[in-house]
Every structure is written in C-alpha cells, then in structure tokens.
Amino acid sequence: MEESIVASDEEYLTEEEEQPEQRGIKRKHEDDEDDEREQINQDDEQEGGAQSTSHDNSIVVANHYNKLQEKGLAERFNSKIFYLRNFNNWIKSMLISDYLEKIKDSMQHGSPLRVLDMCCGKGGDLLKWHKGRITYLICTDIAEISIEQCRARYEKITANDPPERKSFQAEFFTADSTRDRLRERYIDPSIELNLVSCQFAFHYCFESPKQAEQMLKNVSECLKIGGYFIGTIPDAKDIMKRQRAAQSDSFGNDVFNIKFLSDPDDLPIFGAKYNFHLDGVVDCPEFLVYFPAFVKLAKRYNLKLIENVRFEDYFQMKIGKGRGLIEKMQAAERFSLNGNRNLSRSNEEEYKHAKDFLLQKGGYENRRKCGTLSASEWEAASLYMTFAFQKVKGPIE
Structure with a gap:
C-alpha cells in the first residue's frame, strides 16, 4: 500500500502564493503537488479497516443528526449559542441571496430557477428558497428523520401561499451525497440546475478521496454551465493556527471545543479527523478540508473557484446591505x-x-x-468560511 500523504501544521498554515486571489493553504514543496495528485487519483478501495471505518463514520453522522431534537423558541433563546446560530443563518441568507441575484440577472425573465440543497438537514434554508422565488428544489440529506422534518416544514411554509403566487415545487429523498449518485434518485435525471448549495456539511466528504470525488460529481453532474456551487465550511487554516497556539490536540471555550483524532503534526490530505462539540449538541466527527485539494478536485468537474471568504471578512463585506436583516433575524x-x-x-x-x-x-x-456577539460565540463563528464555484465549459488551468 502506498504511503498516505500528510500535511504538517505548517503546511496547512502556509499561504497560497501561486494563487493570490484564493485564501487557500499552500504545501511547502513543489513535489508535493505530484504526491497530492497521486492520493486524489487513488480509487480508495482498500480492503478491511479503512473502508469499513469510513462507512461506519457515515452511520455515526446520520445517527447524530437523526437524534437531534427540535427545540422550542424559548429553549433556543436561552441557549449560549442563540446569537451564534442566528449569525450563521444570516451569513447563509446573504450568500444565498447574492447568488440567486447573480443567476436571475443572467437568465431570461420567466426561465425556471432550479436548486439542489445538498445535505439540507431539517430544511433550515427553505424560507430562503421561498423568499428567493425559485422554481424547483431538490432536498437530500443522509438523515432520514431530517428529511421527514424538512418535507413537513416545506408543506407548512407553502400551505398558505396565495393563488397568485405559485409556490416552488420540491422533491425530497435520503441519500449519502459522499457515496451515492444523486442523479439516479432525481424524479427527472435530465434536470438542469442553476445552483447547488451545501451549508456546513461539505467537510464530511473529505474523509477520503473517493467520497470527495463523489460529492463533487453530484454537484457538477446536473449543474448548468454558468451555474454556481456555494457553501460554508470550517477554515482548516484557522483551525490549525489555533491548534498550534494552544499547543494541544484540543482547544476551544465554553461554547465550542475541537479535539483532534488525527495527529496534528502528521495530517493527511483526506481523513484529517477531529471531534467538534458545540454547546448543547453531541460531539460529531468532522474532517479538515485541505483547500488546495478541494480546488484541484473541483477543476476536474469544471468548477472554477470564484471566492472563498472567512466569516469575519464576509460580515464586513455584507453588513452595509444586510444590517436590517441582522436585526430582523436577531443575529447580534x-x-x-x-x-x-x-x-x-x-x-x-x-x-x-x-x-x-x-x-x-x-x-x-x-x-x-x-x-x-459574545467573545466566545465570535471565536466559534470565525472558525468558518464561505466558498463559491462556477461551472464553466472546458478544462480549467
């Protein structure tokens, strides 16, 4: 078996000098690009432990989200992370709104606007799609109970729409986007999507090269040329900065905690595993997204990086436009x-x-x-970043 490629904490932290427009992470040695390509090209069909462990982790993630219970408004308001959750939701609202506007500006009036909400959870973004006046929505998630709650929420949201405003149509199904080909599950496999959104979930696919490939294939396969892939992920570079500052495999505050399950000094490109604990939420295993590998894989599926912005910078970029929404959403x-x-x-x-x-x-x-936000909540919020890719025609340099 070939040796696994690793990235030390310094490699995760080094700036990407060759692509200054990216806020990415650069490996230290030129030769590492060939090594990285080797690992990405592995078909990841190793026998025994590695494959079964990977499958077991998908079950852990599904069980984690199936066990999360709906909480009432009063209980949510009393949570330490009430404003943090709302702030994250505001970030998503601004990101989704921005790219829906870009799409509408480039399409003919009356053309259908179709969206894939990948890893949709319980439907936390349904109101955003409703207000964005999309035409069609596909919702998929690994957790069956989440999909059931998402469907029920959709029916509730659209039940009282006036006749003159036709609600968007939607389909729902349970699937592991890191392993299953989603197109085979669509009601219309020939559907052309304008937007794919994956919020706070893409990092799960970085468990292995094969899973990351499948995830990006699902993103790109039905996405129209000119369409967008947007999302939010933990910023691996910032996480490694904090780990190095803490000089420990565990760090955080009374709101969140990260504990590495992989050696922080010998991190693989794929499978760099850690437990993430958020106040009031059970620990769930996650994986660092090594951003240069993400960008490299995305190119294979004709997805060109448009932007990647840390939450604290995105807030500064959008506060002028979104100040009123912050107050409305109680995001501060x-x-x-x-x-x-x-x-x-x-x-x-x-x-x-x-x-x-x-x-x-x-x-x-x-x-x-x-x-x-309180200092502790801000420490948690600033762990994350937004990203946006555009589907283009032909190979990407």
Missing part, C-alpha cells in the same frame, strides 16, 4: 454603554470588544449601543 446581541441587564453572558469580559468599539466611536456622546 444589543450591547449598551448605559447598562446591560439582559445580556446572554454574565462575564463582562465577553463584551469588552464591544465596549472598546463604542468608546472608540465617541461612546457616551455619540454612540451608546451596538450589535455584537
């Missing part, structure tokens, strides 16, 4: 210099950044309140 907590009785955290240090910001802006005289 109100902090005031005049007293804060209803803050979600009792520790004043959690809001020192907000206090300093207001004081720098003129504080007591000119500006006395702002929207913010």
Whole structure:
C-alpha cells in the first residue's frame, strides 16, 4: 500500500502564493503537488479497516443528526449559542441571496430557477428558497428523520401561499451525497440546475478521496454551465493556527471545543479527523478540508473557484446591505454603554470588544449601543468560511 500523504501544521498554515486571489493553504514543496495528485487519483478501495471505518463514520453522522431534537423558541433563546446560530443563518441568507441575484440577472425573465440543497438537514434554508422565488428544489440529506422534518416544514411554509403566487415545487429523498449518485434518485435525471448549495456539511466528504470525488460529481453532474456551487465550511487554516497556539490536540471555550483524532503534526490530505462539540449538541466527527485539494478536485468537474471568504471578512463585506436583516433575524446581541441587564453572558469580559468599539466611536456622546456577539460565540463563528464555484465549459488551468 502506498504511503498516505500528510500535511504538517505548517503546511496547512502556509499561504497560497501561486494563487493570490484564493485564501487557500499552500504545501511547502513543489513535489508535493505530484504526491497530492497521486492520493486524489487513488480509487480508495482498500480492503478491511479503512473502508469499513469510513462507512461506519457515515452511520455515526446520520445517527447524530437523526437524534437531534427540535427545540422550542424559548429553549433556543436561552441557549449560549442563540446569537451564534442566528449569525450563521444570516451569513447563509446573504450568500444565498447574492447568488440567486447573480443567476436571475443572467437568465431570461420567466426561465425556471432550479436548486439542489445538498445535505439540507431539517430544511433550515427553505424560507430562503421561498423568499428567493425559485422554481424547483431538490432536498437530500443522509438523515432520514431530517428529511421527514424538512418535507413537513416545506408543506407548512407553502400551505398558505396565495393563488397568485405559485409556490416552488420540491422533491425530497435520503441519500449519502459522499457515496451515492444523486442523479439516479432525481424524479427527472435530465434536470438542469442553476445552483447547488451545501451549508456546513461539505467537510464530511473529505474523509477520503473517493467520497470527495463523489460529492463533487453530484454537484457538477446536473449543474448548468454558468451555474454556481456555494457553501460554508470550517477554515482548516484557522483551525490549525489555533491548534498550534494552544499547543494541544484540543482547544476551544465554553461554547465550542475541537479535539483532534488525527495527529496534528502528521495530517493527511483526506481523513484529517477531529471531534467538534458545540454547546448543547453531541460531539460529531468532522474532517479538515485541505483547500488546495478541494480546488484541484473541483477543476476536474469544471468548477472554477470564484471566492472563498472567512466569516469575519464576509460580515464586513455584507453588513452595509444586510444590517436590517441582522436585526430582523436577531443575529447580534444589543450591547449598551448605559447598562446591560439582559445580556446572554454574565462575564463582562465577553463584551469588552464591544465596549472598546463604542468608546472608540465617541461612546457616551455619540454612540451608546451596538450589535455584537459574545467573545466566545465570535471565536466559534470565525472558525468558518464561505466558498463559491462556477461551472464553466472546458478544462480549467
């Protein structure tokens, strides 16, 4: 068996100098590109432990999401991560809205707008698709219970639509997008999609080269030329920076924790496994997405990188346009210099950044309140990044 390719923490951290428009991760040696290509080309049909372990992990992920229970508004509001969840949802809203606008601007009026919501979960983005006035939606997820809840949520959302506003049609099915060919499950296998969205889930496919290949094949196979693939993933580079700073295989705060299950000093391109714990949520195994490998694989399926932006930078880019939506979605907590009785955290240090910001802006005289996340929530939110690819014709250099 050929040796597995590894990327040390320094390699995960090094900037991608050859492609300055990418916020990617560069390997240290030129020869590593050939090694990386070798691993990507492996058909990953190893006997025994590796394959069965990979299958077992899919079961773990499915069971994890099947066990997650719906929570009432009151319980969600009292959670330590209430504003974090809403902030992440705001990021998704802005990303989805932006690319729906791009698609509509480039298509003829009245043309159908078809979307694949890959790893859709319980349907957390259904309202976004509804408000985006799409024509058709395909929802698929590895967890059967999540799909059932997604279908029920769709029926509830569209039940009261007025006759003059025709609701989008939708189909739902359970599948592992990292292993199954989705096209074979579509009602119409010849469907042409304008957009594929995969939110907070693409990283699961980086368990193995074969799974990553299947995921990207599912993205590209029915996506029209000019269509987009968008999503959100943990930023492997930032995770490795934090691991190195902590000098431990585990780091986090009272909101989240990451514990490496692979040696941080000897990380493989695929299968770099860690447990991610979020407040109130059971641990779930995840995998680092080595971004240069992601971009390289995507090129094989005619998917060209358009942008990849860390959440904190994306927030700065979109706050002007999305300020009203932040308030509507309660994606930030109100902090005031005049007293804060209803803050979600009792520790004043959690809001020192907000206090300093207001004081720098003129504080007591000119500006006395702002929207913010607690420091712990912001540490968790800033772990993530957005990405967008476009389907193009012909090979990509």
